[in-house]
Amino acid sequence: MATTEPAPATVSASDPMRPEPFVVRQAIKETGDTFTLTLAPVAGAKFRPFAPGQFNMLYVFGVGEVPISISGDPARPEILVHTIRAVGATTRAMQKLQKGDWVGVRGPFGTAWPVDQAHGHDVILIAGGIGLAPIRPALYHVLLHRGLYGRVVVLYGARTPRDMLYPKELREWRSRFDVVVDVTVDRATMEWQGSVGVVTKMVQRSPFDPGSAMAFICGPEVMIRYAAQALQQRGTAESSVFVSMERNMKCAVGVCGHCQFGPWFVCKDGPVFRYDRIQRFFGMREV
Amino acid sequence: MTQPGDTLVVEARALDAVFGALRERGHTLLGPTVRDGAIVLAEIGGASDLPAGWTDEQDGGRYRLRRRDDGALFGYAVGPHAWKRWLHPPAVVRWRARRDARGFVAEPDTAPPPRHAFVGVRPCELAAILVQDRVFLGGPFVDPAYRSRRESAFLLAVSCGSPAGTCFCPSMGTGPKAGPGFDLALTEVIDGGRHDLVVEVGTERGAEVAEAVPHRPAESADLYAARAVLAAAEGNMGRSLDTEGLKDLLYRRYEDPRWDEVAKRCLACANCTMVCPTCFCATVEDETDLQGTATERRRIWDSCFSQEFSYVHGGSVRTSGGARYRQWITHKLATWHEQFGVSGCVGCGRCITWCPVGIDITAEARAVRQGEAQGSRP
Amino acid sequence: MTIHTFEKILGEHPFFKDLSEPHLDTVVGCVTNVVFQPGEFIFREGEAADRFFVVREGKVAVEVFVPNKGPVTIETIEGGEVLGWSWLFPPYKARFDARALNAVRALSLDGACLRTKCENDPAIGYLLLKKFTELVVSRLEATRMQLLDLYGND
Numbered sequence: 001m002a003t004t005e006p007a008p009a010t011v012s013a014s015d016p017m018r019p020e021p022f023v024v025r026q027a028i029k030e031t032g033d034t035f036t037l038t039l040a041p042v043a044g045a046k047f048r049p050f051a052p053g054q055f056n057m058l059y060v061f062g063v064g065e066v067p068i069s070i071s072g073d074p075a076r077p078e079i080l081v082h083t084i085r086a087v088g089a090t091t092r093a094m095q096k097l098q099k100g101d102w103v104g105v106r107g108p109f110g111t112a113w114p115v116d117q118a119h120g121h122d123v124i125l126i127a128g129g130i131g132l133a134p135i136r137p138a139l140y141h142v143l144l145h146r147g148l149y150g151r152v153v154v155l156y157g158a159r160t161p162r163d164m165l166y167p168k169e170l171r172e173w174r175s176r177f178d179v180v181v182d183v184t185v186d187r188a189t190m191e192w193q194g195s196v197g198v199v200t201k202m203v204q205r206s207p208f209d210p211g212s213a214m215a216f217i218c219g220p221e222v223m224i225r226y227a228a229q230a231l232q233q234r235g236t237a238e239s240s241v242f243v244s245m246e247r248n249m250k251c252a253v254g255v256c257g258h259c260q261f262g263p264w265f266v267c268k269d270g271p272v273f274r275y276d277r278i279q280r281f282f283g284m285r286e287v
Numbered sequence: 288m289t290q291p292g293d294t295l296v297v298e299a300r301a302l303d304a305v306f307g308a309l310r311e312r313g314h315t316l317l318g319p320t321v322r323d324g325a326i327v328l329a330e331i332g333g334a335s336d337l338p339a340g341w342t343d344e345q346d347g348g349r350y351r352l353r354r355r356d357d358g359a360l361f362g363y364a365v366g367p368h369a370w371k372r373w374l375h376p377p378a379v380v381r382w383r384a385r386r387d388a389r390g391f392v393a394e395p396d397t398a399p400p401p402r403h404a405f406v407g408v409r410p411c412e413l414a415a416i417l418v419q420d421r422v423f424l425g426g427p428f429v430d431p432a433y434r435s436r437r438e439s440a441f442l443l444a445v446s447c448g449s450p451a452g453t454c455f456c457p458s459m460g461t462g463p464k465a466g467p468g469f470d471l472a473l474t475e476v477i478d479g480g481r482h483d484l485v486v487e488v489g490t491e492r493g494a495e496v497a498e499a500v501p502h503r504p505a506e507s508a509d510l511y512a513a514r515a516v517l518a519a520a521e522g523n524m525g526r527s528l529d530t531e532g533l534k535d536l537l538y539r540r541y542e543d544p545r546w547d548e549v550a551k552r553c554l555a556c557a558n559c560t561m562v563c564p565t566c567f568c569a570t571v572e573d574e575t576d577l578q579g580t581a582t583e584r585r586r587i588w589d590s591c592f593s594q595e596f597s598y599v600h601g602g603s604v605r606t607s608g609g610a611r612y613r614q615w616i617t618h619k620l621a622t623w624h625e626q627f628g629v630s631g632c633v634g635c636g637r638c639i640t641w642c643p644v645g646i647d648i649t650a651e652a653r654a655v656r657q658g659e660a661q662g663s664r665p
Numbered sequence: 666m667t668i669h670t671f672e673k674i675l676g677e678h679p680f681f682k683d684l685s686e687p688h689l690d691t692v693v694g695c696v697t698n699v700v701f702q703p704g705e706f707i708f709r710e711g712e713a714a715d716r717f718f719v720v721r722e723g724k725v726a727v728e729v730f731v732p733n734k735g736p737v738t739i740e741t742i743e744g745g746e747v748l749g750w751s752w753l754f755p756p757y758k759a760r761f762d763a764r765a766l767n768a769v770r771a772l773s774l775d776g777a778c779l780r781t782k783c784e785n786d787p788a789i790g791y792l793l794l795k796k797f798t799e800l801v802v803s804r805l806e807a808t809r810m811q812l813l814d815l816y817g818n819d
Contacts, residue, residue, distance in 0.1 A: 015395060015431075016428060017381050017382070017584075018381070018382045018393045018395060018584075019393055020393075021390050021391065021392060023390070042389075042390065043389070043390070043392060061384065061386055061390075061391050061575075061582060062386070062573070062575040062579050062582055063573075064573055065571065065573070085600075087600035087601070088600060101390075102389070102390030102391060104384075104391070104393065128815065128816055129815065129816030130816070157816070158816060159814065159816040159817055163816060184741075186811040186814065186815075186816070187737075187811070188726075188737060188738035188739075190734075190735050190736070192738065193766055194741070195724070195741045195743070196726070196738045196739060196740050196741045197740050197741060197807055197811070198807045198810045198811060200807070200810070201807060205743065205744075205745055219815070219816075220815040220816065222810070222813060222815055223810075223815055226810065246599055247597070247599060247604065248595075248596065248597055248598050248599055248604075250569070250570050250571040251569075251571060251586075253426075253427075253428035254426055254427070254428060255422060255423060255426070255428060255430055255567065255569075256568060256569045256570065256571065256586075256589070257567060257568030257569070257589075257591065258568065258570070258589070258596060258597070260591075260614075260618065260622070262622060263621075263622035263625035263626060265626070268426070268427065268428075284541055284542070285610070286604060286605045286606065286607060286610035286613075287541070287604070287605075287610075287614075
């Protein structure tokens with residue numbers, strides 16, 4: 001059901017501090033507090049290509065603005081997908097958005113998963129909870145260029161089976177012969193017949209060549225720490241492990257100071273970091 | 288014809304001619320003036336607004352004005368204000384948006400930037416402006432608001448003749464002589480009968496202004512007198528900071544027990560970040576009218592000392608006072624190097640003076656260095 | 666199945682692979698091959714813990730039955746992992762239910778028999794105790810992580 005757009009207003013495309021208008025094409029509920037918005041540009045705004053791992057600042061008129069990872073397919077940037085968890089005023093307002101509502105978007109910002117550097121390597125994607133959302137674009141890219149990579153393994157841990165993100169896609173990926181998908185939960189429900197336990201255990205028994213694998217990890221910092229340790233125990237160098245960090249963000253362009261993590265600005269030196277580079281600060285409290 | 292690089296002498300009583308020339312070129316004068324018991328920066332009308340015959344006494348948590356026995360126009364160190372008030376203002380409207388039936392569009396703030404002349408920029412402050420240039424102009428994102436204000440500002444620097452008890456610019460290599468970056472730099476010389484300003488011309492813009500006021504070329508006696516003022520100032524600093532290996536020292540001492548010690552005194556009042564001329568952290572606030580149809584996005588000064596500064600859903604990363612003080616000092620003296628290629632500290636001493644409990648950045652750095660030397664365990 | 670084959674299987678299993686030959690021999694003496702059907706109980710809570718298992722294939726759910734809720738899986742054990750440690754620690758009773766989620770092939774080790782051998786030969790006793798303590802520690806660490814409820818809403 002197409003809607004004709006009004007004549008486009010002139011919108012300056014070159015100011016990263018100003019949000020551009022996008023319209024909600026679809027709003028679907030994923031789990032209890034998580035939902036996905038599919039957005040398209042309106043009123044002269046343009047879609048922007050993005051790299052997997054990058055984020056946008058999403059703005060709800062009169063409420064506020066938050067950083068949200070892009071969770072769509074980088075090969076289809078005209079369809080902007082964001083999976084969002086309702087944890088504060090702005091994200092709760094986003095949870096109420098419906099088809100036809102407008103959202104301000106500025107971005108994309110930040111560093112990306114090194115999908116090109118990973119050519120010829122086994123690729124291990126490790127995600128916890130909503131961490132699967134920023135990982136998904138990397139998986140889309142890898143599957144689109146499947147022949148360029150070695151083994152592809154997806155390890156996903158969720159709180160309970162009902163909190164799993166993208167269950168239908170997980171089943172589709174698992175049914176492919178060229179992808180290994182292993183899913184575990186912290187707490188099972190009656191019907192759950194799958195693994196119960198921590199993501200790190202999956203790392204221990206996963207089929208990949210530790211010497212040549214590159215791992216991308218996204219999830220709570222505690223989980224990242226233990227997953228990186230488990231990888232190291234198997235023989236994967238910390239310089240082959242990449243993690244996505246999160247900090248308070250306001251400007252997203254490295255001038256407001258809020259997102260600092262040690263010497264780095266997560267908005268422009270991250271959110272994707274090579275683990276050996278940040279390891280020093282990673283274990284430190286309150287940094 | 289006056290050229291950049293020339294040194295001239297202008298009589299102190301001709302300073303109003305300099306101000307007149309600046310006004311003719313469209314600049315609004317901002318400079319030091321006495322107000323509420325302090326020497327603050329404000330719009331000034333002429334030389335009569337300057338704090339002639341005043342000096343400042345500063346120490347940890349202490350600031351007083353005192354009368355001088357001469358009529359020096361710039362015979363003080365620095366006040367609480369920094370020039371970032373005008374280059375990186377405390378509140379700036381980024382864009383405005385109106386909501387209509389379809390949605391909304393955000394329009395940038397198109398107000399033209401003011402044209403200022405900054406009168407009395409201290410060498411430490413000049414260095415601080417150059418540091419903030421790296422922050423706002425040196426990265427992948429160039430802040431257009433900062434750039435337009437910066438380009439239009441005329442910098443009239445004044446070298447320091449009367450450093451205060453909390454000054455340590457020589458330790459940071461930023462003074463007491465003004466480094467590069469000024470349009471004009473003055474050194475005030477009061478000697479027997481004369482009251483002159485030895486003027487160094489920095490730029491074409493500065494040369495043009497100097498040309499328009501009564502002056503004579505500087506002779507060796509003038510240069511000598513100016514140098515003597517600076518040499519005396521250099522020997523008269525109230526504090527010092529040992530910067531040898533300081534960055535790496537702080538990187539090693541993230542878990543030093545000293546931070547929790549400081550936290551017992553620190554009120555997290557954020558005074559230090561407000562008066563510091565290089566601190567740039569700001570937050571973004573959206574203000575919507577009561578009908579919910581018009582909104583303004585503002586950038587507003589913020590401080591890493593606030594609890595919410597590092598808030599991520601679920602809580603703040605830095606909740607303890609020690610972690611927040613550590614963030615400020617390690618940013619200022621260590622991680623700033625990584626980020627911008629220089630130290631974040633210019634040795635102006637404001638953070639020491641305006642801290643209600645007198646926490647001293649030079650003392651804290653010294654304590655951490657001594658702590659490591661004495662083998663205190665991190 | 667000849668004992669020689671059990672030696673090979675056990676000797677290659679991550680849990681036992683660094684055992685010396687004589688010690689491996691001792692353990693092998695207590696081994697039998699077992700198979701469980703999907704849904705079959707491997708052991709029940711409260712039973713005498715006389716055996717432990719080296720899972721070769723399949724998935725086992727370690728469960729607790731919660732009244733009004735039913736069986737709650739607290740952990741799943743898969744191929745390559747060891748199931749059951751209560752045989753080594755008094756009161757030698759199973760603390761949880763263990764149920765095969767699919768077809769499970771495992772080696773069953775006679776815990777009672779091994780306990781006697783451990784009493785008689787402290788060297789192997791110490792070795793097995795170390796190994797099982799390591800196992801308990803790693804499970805405890807994993808459990809603590811599960812308890813942290815990292816993915817939960819704060």
